[in-house]
Amino acid sequence: MSDRTAVVGAGIAGLSTALLLSRAGLRTEVHERDPAAPDHPAEAAAHTRAGAPQSRHPHIFLGLFRRQLREHLPDVHDDLLRHGAEEVPLQSPGAGPDQVMIAARRGLVEWALSRALDRDGVPRRHGVTVRDLEVADGAVCGLRTDDAVHPARLVVDACGSRSQLARRYTTTVADVECGKVYNSRFYQLAEGVPRPPTRYGSVTVVDGLGFGAALFSHDNGSFSVDVGRLPEDGDLGDLRDTRAFERVLALFPDFRPWLRPGAGTPVSEVVPMAGLRNVLRALSPDAPRGYVPLGDALCVTDPTFGRGASLALAQAVILSQALAGAEDLPRAALRATRDTEAWLRPWFDDVVAQDTARTTLWRAAVADEPLEAVLAQLPPNPFMLLDAAPHDPELADAAGRYVSMLDTTLDTPDLRQRVARLVPVLMTAAPAAAPPPSRSEVLKALAGD
Numbered sequence: 001m002s003d004r005t006a007v008v009g010a011g012i013a014g015l016s017t018a019l020l021l022s023r024a025g026l027r028t029e030v031h032e033r034d035p036a037a038p039d040h041p042a043e044a045a046a047h048t049r050a051g052a053p054q055s056r057h058p059h060i061f062l063g064l065f066r067r068q069l070r071e072h073l074p075d076v077h078d079d080l081l082r083h084g085a086e087e088v089p090l091q092s093p094g095a096g097p098d099q100v101m102i103a104a105r106r107g108l109v110e111w112a113l114s115r116a117l118d119r120d121g122v123p124r125r126h127g128v129t130v131r132d133l134e135v136a137d138g139a140v141c142g143l144r145t146d147d148a149v150h151p152a153r154l155v156v157d158a159c160g161s162r163s164q165l166a167r168r169y170t171t172t173v174a175d176v177e178c179g180k181v182y183n184s185r186f187y188q189l190a191e192g193v194p195r196p197p198t199r200y201g202s203v204t205v206v207d208g209l210g211f212g213a214a215l216f217s218h219d220n221g222s223f224s225v226d227v228g229r230l231p232e233d234g235d236l237g238d239l240r241d242t243r244a245f246e247r248v249l250a251l252f253p254d255f256r257p258w259l260r261p262g263a264g265t266p267v268s269e270v271v272p273m274a275g276l277r278n279v280l281r282a283l284s285p286d287a288p289r290g291y292v293p294l295g296d297a298l299c300v301t302d303p304t305f306g307r308g309a310s311l312a313l314a315q316a317v318i319l320s321q322a323l324a325g326a327e328d329l330p331r332a333a334l335r336a337t338r339d340t341e342a343w344l345r346p347w348f349d350d351v352v353a354q355d356t357a358r359t360t361l362w363r364a365a366v367a368d369e370p371l372e373a374v375l376a377q378l379p380p381n382p383f384m385l386l387d388a389a390p391h392d393p394e395l396a397d398a399a400g401r402y403v404s405m406l407d408t409t410l411d412t413p414d415l416r417q418r419v420a421r422l423v424p425v426l427m428t429a430a431p432a433a434a435p436p437p438s439r440s441e442v443l444k445a446l447a448g449d
């Protein structure tokens with residue numbers, strides 16, 4: 001019986017799992033169907049690839065991701081900062097030390113993880129599509145590619161949301177639409193232009209009624225903007241048109257310092273992404289021993305919340321700690337998967353609740369229905385609470401912990417009461433941010449009026 005652990009998929013989940021397992025003493029190798037990314041960090045950061053189409057969309061790396069990186073993979077954290085990633089704290093009075101985001105393109109994060117694997121001598125095979133597991137007596141004994149069988153005692157499935165292995169060896173616990181279509185574009189700040197401010201750590205979020213937009217600061221002067229709409233809202237469908245997209249962005253006062261002439265230049269097309277779903281899976285009772293689904297293969301959450309990489313790294317940590325020194329690896333892996341499923345559940349439920357609230361509000365706004373009743377039912381908006389820091393710093397700190405993924409929910413009776421006390425204060429206070437454009441302004445800009 002082989003003593004090898006095969007990790008399938010070299011996204012953030014697969015790379016971080018391979019690194020942690022190898023450092024926990026397991027003989028590990030990675031199999032990835034995409035070709036290897038360029039070696040040079042600047043090229044790798046801008047690299048996009050077919051196997052991870054979300055590499056063409058903005059990524060934010062939350063406080064939990066940074067904390068885990070610093071604790072468990074400090075060399076990767078250092079390498080990222082040395083190559084242009086920035087740490088951007090949430091600017092909230094009393095914010096704790098872990099309320100800090102890492103501003104980096106996803107490509108740079110994958111580059112730093114891959115480089116650490118290379119330093120450790122962990123083999124990465126690229127251009128290899130894994131077709132299925134090899135199973136004997138109910139246990140994994142390897143994996144099958146188009147032209148070979150690779151022996152392995154454990155196979156970690158980090159193949160992402162479209163994993164064929166997960167379709168075969170897991171069951172779907174929940175599958176709920178996110179209710180958002182993204183349109184994203186990347187830009188580069190001109191040499192010497194200082195990074196303009198962002199409102200919440202490395203991101204500026206602007207919630208409109210029936211749409212939303214966010215600007216993400218990344219590494220080395222790179223930044224990106226996405227504008228989201230409801231899937232059925234065809235009136236905003238032209239957001240995917242480059243010129244219409246730019247006309248809409250010009251309506252957001254918070255984005256102007258980034259997009260003014262001489263500051264940011266586009267470096268990509270506008271890329272739409274539709275059909276996104278929140279999906280939670282669980283290991284099938286009859287899955288072979290030694291099969292370990294992880295990352296997006298086990299749980300996908302709406303990118304609006306920027307949680308995927310943090311969830312993936314946390315799962316890698318749970319697995320590596322369970323396997324370090326374990327005698328019976330498949331048994332320890334099974335226990336870790338069950339622990340992971342339980343750990344994921346509240347994060348998943350929270351995202352579904354937030355999505356339900358947002359889509360209900362957006363649908364009412366698009367239909368021009370009264371919003372008061374809908375607004376009263378919504379869970380607290382964390383960004384509104386961060387803005388309210390001068391009035392209730394403790395509430396803002398709770399919001400900061402939630403946004404950073406240090407707490408799973410903001411929707412407790414105590415916090416709801418505090419929010420209710422705060423609302424009248426906020427109604428009379430000067431607005432903390434420039435208001436978003438109205439829907440009719442957005443529609444006019446799309447039409448070119």
Ligand SMILES: Cc1cc2nc3c(=O)[nH]c(=O)nc-3n(C[C@H](O)[C@H](O)[C@H](O)COP(=O)(O)OP(=O)(O)OC[C@H]3O[C@@H](n4cnc5c(N)ncnc54)[C@H](O)[C@@H]3O)c2cc1C
Pocket residue numbers: 008009010011012013014031032033034050051052054057058059060061062128129130131158159160161163164182273294295296297303305306307308309310312
């Ligand atoms: C539009 C969008 C925006 C997002 N923004 C954020 C964000 O801001 N912050 C955040 O934390 N998360 C974000 N995410 C989620 C994040 O990308 C993932 O959750 C995270 O990267 C973990 O993904 P993963 O490694 O499990 O899967 P993936 O990144 O999808 O990687 C899977 C890998 O497996 C490979 N593969 C698949 N099948 C096979 C096979 N049969 N054989 C070999 N290789 C295979 C693929 O080529 C790919 O490299 C976003 C997602 C989307 C869709």
